[in-house]
Amino acid sequence: MTALLVKIVLLGILDALAVYALFIMLGLHQWVPLAATVLITGLVNWIYLGRGKRLPAKYLTPGVIFLLIFQVFVVLFSGYIAFTNYSDGHNSTKEDAVSSIIQVAEKRVADSPAYQLTILDNGGAYSFLVTDPDGAVKIGSADQPLKVVPNATLDSTGKAIGLNGYTTLNLSQILANQSAITAVRVPLSDDPSAGALHTDDASAAYVYRSDLQYDAKADTFADSNNVVYVNSGRGSFATADGAKTLSPGWKVDVGIDNFVKAFTNQQLSGPLWRVILWTFTFAILSVLTTFALGLFLAIVLNHPRLRGKKFYRVLVILPYAFPAFLSGLVWAGLLNPQFGFVNQVIFGGAHIPWLTDPMLARFSVLLVNLWLGYPYMFLVCTGALQSLPEELEEAARVDGANPWRVFRSIKLPLLLVSVAPLLIASFAFNFNNFNVIYMLTKGWPRFTDTTFDIGSTDLLITMVYKVAFGQGGARDYGLASALSILIFILVAAISIIAFRRTKALEEIN
Amino acid sequence: MACYNWKRLHKSFREIVLSPLRDGILIPLTQMKGTPMKVTKRSWLGIAAVTVAALSAATLTGCSSPASSGSDLTKSGNSTLTLWVDTQRAPALKTVAAQFKKDTGVTVKLVVKDFATVDQDFISQVPTGKGPDMIVSPHDKLGAYVKNGVVAPLELGDKAAAFAKVAVQAVTYDGTVYGLPYSIENVALLRNTALAPKVATTFDGVIANGKAAVAANSATVKYPFLLGLDPKQGDPYHMYPFQTSFGSSVFAQNSDGTYDPSKLTLGDDAGLKFAAAVKQWGVDGILNPNITGDIAIDAFKKGESAYYLTGPWNVPAIKDAGIKYAIDALPSAGGQEAKPFLGVNAFFISAKSTNKIAATKFLVDYLGTDAVQEELYKVGGRPPALTSAYDTIAKTDADVKSFGDIGLTGVPMPAIPEMASVWADWGSAELQLIKGDGEPTSVWTTATTNVAAKIKG
Numbered sequence: 001m002t003a004l005l006v007k008i009v010l011l012g013i014l015d016a017l018a019v020y021a022l023f024i025m026l027g028l029h030q031w032v033p034l035a036a037t038v039l040i041t042g043l044v045n046w047i048y049l050g051r052g053k054r055l056p057a058k059y060l061t062p063g064v065i066f067l068l069i070f071q072v073f074v075v076l077f078s079g080y081i082a083f084t085n086y087s088d089g090h091n092s093t094k095e096d097a098v099s100s101i102i103q104v105a106e107k108r109v110a111d112s113p114a115y116q117l118t119i120l121d122n123g124g125a126y127s128f129l130v131t132d133p134d135g136a137v138k139i140g141s142a143d144q145p146l147k148v149v150p151n152a153t154l155d156s157t158g159k160a161i162g163l164n165g166y167t168t169l170n171l172s173q174i175l176a177n178q179s180a181i182t183a184v185r186v187p188l189s190d191d192p193s194a195g196a197l198h199t200d201d202a203s204a205a206y207v208y209r210s211d212l213q214y215d216a217k218a219d220t221f222a223d224s225n226n227v228v229y230v231n232s233g234r235g236s237f238a239t240a241d242g243a244k245t246l247s248p249g250w251k252v253d254v255g256i257d258n259f260v261k262a263f264t265n266q267q268l269s270g271p272l273w274r275v276i277l278w279t280f281t282f283a284i285l286s287v288l289t290t291f292a293l294g295l296f297l298a299i300v301l302n303h304p305r306l307r308g309k310k311f312y313r314v315l316v317i318l319p320y321a322f323p324a325f326l327s328g329l330v331w332a333g334l335l336n337p338q339f340g341f342v343n344q345v346i347f348g349g350a351h352i353p354w355l356t357d358p359m360l361a362r363f364s365v366l367l368v369n370l371w372l373g374y375p376y377m378f379l380v381c382t383g384a385l386q387s388l389p390e391e392l393e394e395a396a397r398v399d400g401a402n403p404w405r406v407f408r409s410i411k412l413p414l415l416l417v418s419v420a421p422l423l424i425a426s427f428a429f430n431f432n433n434f435n436v437i438y439m440l441t442k443g444w445p446r447f448t449d450t451t452f453d454i455g456s457t458d459l460l461i462t463m464v465y466k467v468a469f470g471q472g473g474a475r476d477y478g479l480a481s482a483l484s485i486l487i488f489i490l491v492a493a494i495s496i497i498a499f500r501r502t503k504a505l506e507e508i509n
Numbered sequence: 510m511a512c513y514n515w516k517r518l519h520k521s522f523r524e525i526v527l528s529p530l531r532d533g534i535l536i537p538l539t540q541m542k543g544t545p546m547k548v549t550k551r552s553w554l555g556i557a558a559v560t561v562a563a564l565s566a567a568t569l570t571g572c573s574s575p576a577s578s579g580s581d582l583t584k585s586g587n588s589t590l591t592l593w594v595d596t597q598r599a600p601a602l603k604t605v606a607a608q609f610k611k612d613t614g615v616t617v618k619l620v621v622k623d624f625a626t627v628d629q630d631f632i633s634q635v636p637t638g639k640g641p642d643m644i645v646s647p648h649d650k651l652g653a654y655v656k657n658g659v660v661a662p663l664e665l666g667d668k669a670a671a672f673a674k675v676a677v678q679a680v681t682y683d684g685t686v687y688g689l690p691y692s693i694e695n696v697a698l699l700r701n702t703a704l705a706p707k708v709a710t711t712f713d714g715v716i717a718n719g720k721a722a723v724a725a726n727s728a729t730v731k732y733p734f735l736l737g738l739d740p741k742q743g744d745p746y747h748m749y750p751f752q753t754s755f756g757s758s759v760f761a762q763n764s765d766g767t768y769d770p771s772k773l774t775l776g777d778d779a780g781l782k783f784a785a786a787v788k789q790w791g792v793d794g795i796l797n798p799n800i801t802g803d804i805a806i807d808a809f810k811k812g813e814s815a816y817y818l819t820g821p822w823n824v825p826a827i828k829d830a831g832i833k834y835a836i837d838a839l840p841s842a843g844g845q846e847a848k849p850f851l852g853v854n855a856f857f858i859s860a861k862s863t864n865k866i867a868a869t870k871f872l873v874d875y876l877g878t879d880a881v882q883e884e885l886y887k888v889g890g891r892p893p894a895l896t897s898a899y900d901t902i903a904k905t906d907a908d909v910k911s912f913g914d915i916g917l918t919g920v921p922m923p924a925i926p927e928m929a930s931v932w933a934d935w936g937s938a939e940l941q942l943i944k945g946d947g948e949p950t951s952v953w954t955t956a957t958t959n960v961a962a963k964i965k966g
Binding site for chain 2: 088089091092093096097099100101103104106107108114171172174175178179181182199200201202203204206247248267336337338339355356441442444445446448450451453469475
């Protein structure tokens with residue numbers, strides 16, 4: 001009975017949230033998410049209110065839903081972004097871009113006076129009652145140019161604060177209608193080029209004139225010199241010859257442009273190949289070195305006659321206990337050429353440029369990653385070694401095999417059966433080992449032959465991060481997404497091939 | 510749970526769901542006396558679930574209704590202004606936010622954000638409609654804001670004259686003012702008066718004094734001159750006064766003080782002279798790429814150097830360490846005046862704010878006042894941008910006055926978005942020269958070419 005009650009309450013809450021979400025989506029006209037929500041909620045209710053055959057679904061549903069939301073959706077969305085020009089300067093809708101261009105084009109007329117302002121309401125339409133610096137009182141509205149008005153009510157400073165037939169808005173009324181009031185433009189005269197009054201604070205109005213006129217029908221902007229900016233089809237307004245562009249632009253689909261750019265842009269393609277090569281080198285060498293050291297230590301510390309095994313094992317595992325990004329920062333300090341511990345103490349004050357020479361920096365990164373990564377391999381190998389039956393080793397000894405032969409022909413193949421999948425996972429992890437690279441070298445030292453902020457130790461993933469969120473230059477989410485799809489393809493392909501190969505290992509048994 | 514803005518939905522929920530539920534189901538149910546319904550366990554389950562759903566939904570939608578009843582403030586916007594601010598400044602703004610609430614009924618919600626990434630969040634969140642109404646930001650991000658269309662112009666009106674001219678210049682982009690400045694910061698030369706009692710008039714004099722201090726106290730004093738550098742990317746910001754003293758600049762300035770992105774002046778003859786000097790300083794050990802900001806301040810606090818080029822943000826720590834210091838302008842190294850970069854912190858309004866009048870009022874009439882600017886000075890130690898507030902503080906705080914006076918000679922950091930393409934190459938070229946690698950002219954020219962290519966896109 002309690003279980004039923006819990007079920008009712010939980011389903012009820014879920015449905016309530018869904019209904020609530022539906023109304024919000026309805027209000028925002030988001031039809032696709034709305035349909036998806038209806039479908040999923042209906043399905044969940046159907047599964048949990050039923051019995052019998054639907055039992056397996058009851059266990060699977062939550063996991064599948066989270067998988068859809070946190071994995072599938074994210075992957076698909078990144079995939080979608082890769083085919084757009086989403087970047088700095090193209091980060092919103094066309095509507096936003098147009099309103100922003102209009103807003104910025106409107107400039108205060110130089111040395112024009114400030115008008116003291118009172119906002120009047122005349123049956124829903126707003127009028128500006130202004131007092132100019134000379135004390136003259138004028139009134140105007142969006143469709144009525146400014147004209148002198150006699151008999152306005154003045155306050156002690158000579159500012160007009162009211163007029164017969166109109167209601168003066170108080171502060172809370174003004175605040176309640178902010179958008180409408182800031183949208184009002186009161187023409188100075190019948191000649192539109194004279195400019196218009198506009199207010200941002202409802203207590204003073206200034207004369208503004210716009211450099212650009214938007215023609216909504218033709219979808220073009222024209223400036224005062226009759227230069228026309230047309231929709232370029234690339235998410236911006238530009239002159240016909242493409243020489244001048246208005247900013248901001250907006251987000252549009254650009255097809256495979258981002259992928260083409262990655263491999264054809266002269267600034268990007270050369271460094272990209274170098275980065276790909278280094279990423280593979282880094283990932284492969286990281287796996288090999290950490291595995292070699294971890295395995296070696298595991299064998300040594302697994303020796304039956306060794307004393308204080310536990311103590312040594314704890315010591316060996318210590319680097320594993322540090323967060324990788326912290327270690328990166330600490331090592332960056334240790335490797336400072338002049339003041340770092342390594343040069344000062346170990347190399348007796350030599351100025352070895354550990355992190356600033358391209359080849360040495362690569363070596364340092366591998367070394368630090370070895371320090372960070374071998375405890376994991378040590379743990380894994382210790383576990384695997386301990387599960388190997390001792391009879392095999394004894395049998396081999398009886399047959400006259402030396403220890404190296406025992407290791408080569410018996411222990412290692414058996415070990416690989418259980419460890420190989422972990423090595424593949426480790427490869428995939430190191431392929432995207434952001435922390436070590438970014439905290440230790442930031443991908444630098446920089447390549448000197450490219451304008452992109454890419455360097456000798458950059459992995460694909462740090463490069464993607466720099467393109468998407470980097471400091472140097474514009475951020476380009478579209479390009480970054482395209483590059484991350486590339487990473488996905490590479491890692492997936494290698495993992496598939498490698499897993500196929502490991503099946504061969506299993507046949508040893 | 511964000512409840513605001515959904516009153517309309519609440520209303521439609523009541524009209525579309527709750528009323529029909531009552532009229533169409535509950536009332537007929539109560540009237541169906543004669544025909545008892547056969548209620549199975551299964552349908553009970555369904556009815557129960559629907560009821561819980563309806564109740565919870567009513568509660569959820571209801572969370573916004575009490576605030577809105579009887580108030581028309583929310584008709585076209587929110588009665589709340591959101592301001593993104595960093596942890597340090599937030600406490601200084603609490604009083605004025607409360608005052609604003611009292612005067613206008615509009616709540617100013619201070620949302621604490623990470624100052625290092627706030628500009629990126631602002632650019633990406635404003636278009637979604639989830640951004641704040643206002644933001645505190647260094648002025649050099651302004652170009653990127655304008656390029657992305659996320660910031661709205663701010664008319665300071667007559668108030669503009671009350672601020673330091675360079676501060677208003679800094680928040681002006683393409684002839685339009687966008688922000689309300691509140692502080693100005695720049696670097697200056699800190700001198701350990703125990704080691705170097707006299708003011709030097711040239712940078713060579715500084716080096717001579719610095720070396721003399723090292724020679725006289727070789728046990729404790731290690732460096733003739735200190736400047737915190739990043740060993741990976743250099744630090745063109747701190748190096749800029751040196752560069753300007755050679756007559757070199759990044760971009761040409763227009764007559765109104767704004768920068769012209771089409772005129773990259775980095776690689777001109779003056780720039781090349783500066784590059785040669787940088788290499789010489791590197792070779793002589795005056796500049797050391799391995800001295801990071803942390804190492805530099807630590808060394809100066811221990812009295813290991815007579816000179817330290819830094820900003821007001823490091824002064825409190827030096828004072829606490831008990832070092833007797835004086836603040837001088839950096840003397841010229843190349844013959845012309847050494848102009849440091851000025852960084853101006855300012856408040857900006859989002860282009861998508863639906864509360865523009867309230868936001869403008871809050872910035873201009875409340876934040877642009879002596880009291881608030883002095884309050885902000887107390888938490889950051891930076892000279893206020895409002896001239897009257899600066900004058901008051903300069904009377905009691907000699908350090909602020911020194912930095913402020915030196916700042917009068919400075920130039921605002923360029924806010925043009927093209928600047929983002931400059932930093933990396935500029936810094937690594939300087940770093941390379943300090944390390945003594947390469948020939949100054951070719952290193953500098955390569956960097957300039959790279960920058961020009963980057964700007965072209």
